[in-house]
Structure formats: C-alpha cells, structure tokens
Amino acid sequence: MNSPFVMIIFGGTGDLAQNKLIPALFSLFNQNFLPKDFFIIGFSRRDYNDDEFRDFFKELSEKPNWREFSNHLYYQKGDFTKEEGYKELIEKLNAFDKKMGACITRFFYLATPPENYEAILDYLQSTELAEGCGQGSNKWTRLIIEKPFGKDLETAISLDKKLSKIFEEKQIFRVDHYLGKETVQNMLAFRFANGIFEPVWNKNFIDHVQITFSEKKGIEERGQFFDGVGILRDVGQNHLMQLIAGVGMEMPRSFTKEDLRDARANVIKAIRCIEPDEVSGLVVRGQYEDYKDEKNVSSDSQTETFAAFKFFIETPRFEGVPFYVRAGKKMPKDEVTISIVFLQTCHILFKEYGCPEIGNVLTIRIQPDEGIYLRVIAKKPGSKLALETVNMLFTYEESFKTKGLEAYEKILIDIFNGDQMLFNRSDELANSWDFITKILKGWEKEGEKGLKTYKPETWGPKEAQELIERDGRKWL
Numbered sequence: 001m002n003s004p005f006v007m008i009i010f011g012g013t014g015d016l017a018q019n020k021l022i023p024a025l026f027s028l029f030n031q032n033f034l035p036k037d038f039f040i041i042g043f044s045r046r047d048y049n050d051d052e053f054r055d056f057f058k059e060l061s062e063k064p065n066w067r068e069f070s071n072h073l074y075y076q077k078g079d080f081t082k083e084e085g086y087k088e089l090i091e092k093l094n095a096f097d098k099k100m101g102a103c104i105t106r107f108f109y110l111a112t113p114p115e116n117y118e119a120i121l122d123y124l125q126s127t128e129l130a131e132g133c134g135q136g137s138n139k140w141t142r143l144i145i146e147k148p149f150g151k152d153l154e155t156a157i158s159l160d161k162k163l164s165k166i167f168e169e170k171q172i173f174r175v176d177h178y179l180g181k182e183t184v185q186n187m188l189a190f191r192f193a194n195g196i197f198e199p200v201w202n203k204n205f206i207d208h209v210q211i212t213f214s215e216k217k218g219i220e221e222r223g224q225f226f227d228g229v230g231i232l233r234d235v236g237q238n239h240l241m242q243l244i245a246g247v248g249m250e251m252p253r254s255f256t257k258e259d260l261r262d263a264r265a266n267v268i269k270a271i272r273c274i275e276p277d278e279v280s281g282l283v284v285r286g287q288y289e290d291y292k293d294e295k296n297v298s299s300d301s302q303t304e305t306f307a308a309f310k311f312f313i314e315t316p317r318f319e320g321v322p323f324y325v326r327a328g329k330k331m332p333k334d335e336v337t338i339s340i341v342f343l344q345t346c347h348i349l350f351k352e353y354g355c356p357e358i359g360n361v362l363t364i365r366i367q368p369d370e371g372i373y374l375r376v377i378a379k380k381p382g383s384k385l386a387l388e389t390v391n392m393l394f395t396y397e398e399s400f401k402t403k404g405l406e407a408y409e410k411i412l413i414d415i416f417n418g419d420q421m422l423f424n425r426s427d428e429l430a431n432s433w434d435f436i437t438k439i440l441k442g443w444e445k446e447g448e449k450g451l452k453t454y455k456p457e458t459w460g461p462k463e464a465q466e467l468i469e470r471d472g473r474k475w476l
Helices: 015-030 050-055 066-070 083-100 114-126 153-166 182-192 230-248 257-270 276-282 347-353 396-400 407-417 426-450 462-469
Strands: 005-010 038-044 073-077 105-110 141-146 172-175 206-215 283-288 306-312 322-329 335-342 361-367 371-379 387-395 451-454
Touching: 005 015, 005 083, 015 038, 015 066, 015 407, 038 083, 050 073, 073 083, 083 114, 105 114, 114 153, 141 153, 153 426, 172 407, 182 230, 182 361, 182 371, 206 230, 230 257, 230 306, 230 322, 230 335, 230 426, 257 426, 276 283, 276 306, 276 426, 283 322, 283 426, 283 462, 306 462, 322 462, 387 396, 426 451
Parallel strands: 005 038, 005 105, 038 073, 105 141, 141 172, 206 322, 283 451
Antiparallel strands: 206 335, 283 306, 306 322, 335 361, 361 371, 371 387
C-alpha cells in the first residue's frame, strides 16, 4: 500500500491487538509493506498517553526497528459506550488529515468482545465518523470486524442489518483469520490446479472426511469471554465452516472475489442441518474436568469445551459421504487437520496378504507444521509379499524454506488493498449460523444431561469415539 492511512483499533490494549494486530503490523513495516506515512490509534478505556501505549507492547520493544515503528502509534482514551472519546478521536483524525493535506483512508478495526460492537457502531454512525472526512470520502472508509459475528442466527442477522445501514458491503471486512492461513488457501490450488485429485474428489472414491481441531491448553485467562460462548460458537461457526467449505466446494467459475465467495457460500448452504431432535444421535457435547474451577467461569456452567458431530453435504459430489468433525480444549496435542479417507480397494487383489485397515488418506495439516500428507499402501521389503502404509509429504518450510506470511499479515494486506476474497460474506454467515443454531437448540432441550465430562489430555468423552465407531470407522 502506497497511500497514507489511519487505523483505529477499538480494544487497542486487548489480547488481539497485543498478540496479533500490532505484531503483524510491525512485521509488515519491517517487510516494507506499509507506506511512509501511516497512523495507528489504539482506542481503549485505560488512562494512557501515546508513550504509555507504545510501552504497552514491551515484548516487541527490543526488536530491531521498533522505535521507528512505534512513532506511528497513538492513543485515544475512551469508553465504547460514551460519546466523549469519539469526539476526541475526530479531533485526532482531523489533525492527521490536515498534516497530510488530504482525507486519508480510515480503517476502523473492532478488536473487542462482540458485546461492544453495537455501541461502537452506533457512535460511528451518530458522530459521522463512518462517513470519513466528508465530500464522498466514505468510499475510503472501511470497517473490520472480528468473529464471532453474533451468538446465534437471530443476533447475526441483527448485527448484519446494523452494519448494512452504516456501511456498504464493499466497505465491510469480516475477519476469520483461518482464511488467511497459507494451507487453507493452498487447498484451492491443490484441488483445482492438480489434475490427479479432482477426478477422485467425490462420493465414488471418498469413504468419509474427518476434521480435527484440538488444543492442548484450556481456556486459560479467557473465562470471561468463553464461558457462555463455548467451542461450537468460538470455532465451529467460523474456522470449522471454512475448512468444510474448502473440502466441499465446487470449482469457482473464476479466481475472483465474488466467484470464490459464491462457491464457499453454496457449499455451506448445502450442508444438511442437524435438527434439534436429531442432536442427541449426531452431536456430542463435552466439558473437561475442573472447567468450573477456572477463573471467571460459573460454578454451574454448562458451556461445552468439546464438540463432535456428523453431517452430510447435499450435493451430487458428496451425496452420502459422512463428515465427522471434532473440536476441543485440553486435548492430547495441538492439531488442526483435514483427512480425506478414500475407499479401501486393496482387498480386491491383496486380501489374503493382509491389507491395512485404512488405505489411502490425504491429510491437510493446517497447524502445526503446515503441509499435505498422502498415505499410500506399499510392499514391505523382503522375500514375502506384505503390505504397509507409508506417508508421502510436503511441508511449506521444507519445500519453500518459509512458512509464508502469518495469517494476520495476509489479512491486513488484503484489507489495505480492498480485496475481500478471504473475508466472509453475509450469506455465508447466515447459513453457517443456521446450522449451528439448530444444534444449540437441541442442546437446550437436552439440558445438563447431554453434557459429558472428559479427562484432560484425552480425545473427549467416550461418546465421541462411539459417534464414529458405530459406523465402522475410527478417528485417525
């Protein structure tokens, strides 16, 4: 980006700003992705001045070029629910415009808990901040909003209506940072640029699909946010839906913003919803032991820290192919993977020689060690015919000597360039919330008896194993 800009980060002293946004902006600065003139304003309740805000990022302060970068950081104290801070913000922005001699592009980044969105949006509208500095300058104003986008279908639709009253769709960037991950983006190239995979990417060759999203850690200091939200809302409605879309989508008509978003939206719409009265048989809800003892967690909390479910995508390509998804905290390891398990055909010729239980599996590893693994069956060395599975693998670090841009770096570059390809569209969100909300309603009907406890460092409740094993399959 060559033109000057100002980015206002609401929640400038929050976890997202501290751990993701400012480090990503600093990295882009060091890679010369940012223009000569730019301004970053942290907007938060703390009683800081500019220097104290710069000192807040002490972990970055020892790194090369921090002093030069931090000169672009400014602070605005303000309560999200009171007009005073917004009025003072206007004065700062006018001063920057005057300094540059022009209306410069404004990025409003909502890096706050979702309960603050409504108040911030109301004041952006009532103070006319959303309109830029006048004279049609709203076309240079952009709104960036973080997941979760609502807490169910109703609140998501309400939020979307409010956004559309204030901003045009082309101004809105709904962030799901998983879409910025190299491996998620590479799924498109891998599927549609290689002629050997697309012909077998269908119900005639695929037995089932597994997606695992596991974290070793618990909720740590996120109790205030996580309790009452749960893992299904936290990662199911967004991250997992994007992984599902990457597997299930049809080839876009072109590699353009709207065609790609159309393809994502179409496959999410084609997921057959699990109705509330089906939830007990197709969904498992779990909570790790001692979760209720965590900081800022209710003593009678029914919030799930684990969820597993089985569903189908109703398209000609995937008709009858089950998808098994599990996500949880306090799991045995950190892992996000997609596994395409192909039909086992080894027994046609080699049954008497002992075929492996599972044959060909294509695994896309989102994190850690981003890469793609293909499990094939090979003959073991020796005088007798014996078969065993082996892995062929590609990793970004080994092949390209780099892991590529960090997800938030890629997302910020696209925001600066006005490229919405890797951002959610409102219809994608509505369809994903429709799916998730019906599960939530099923859990409401079940009550506490549907919540299963599991030991930390295990793969969730035993019911999660039973979910897949009763179909004659196993989690990989």
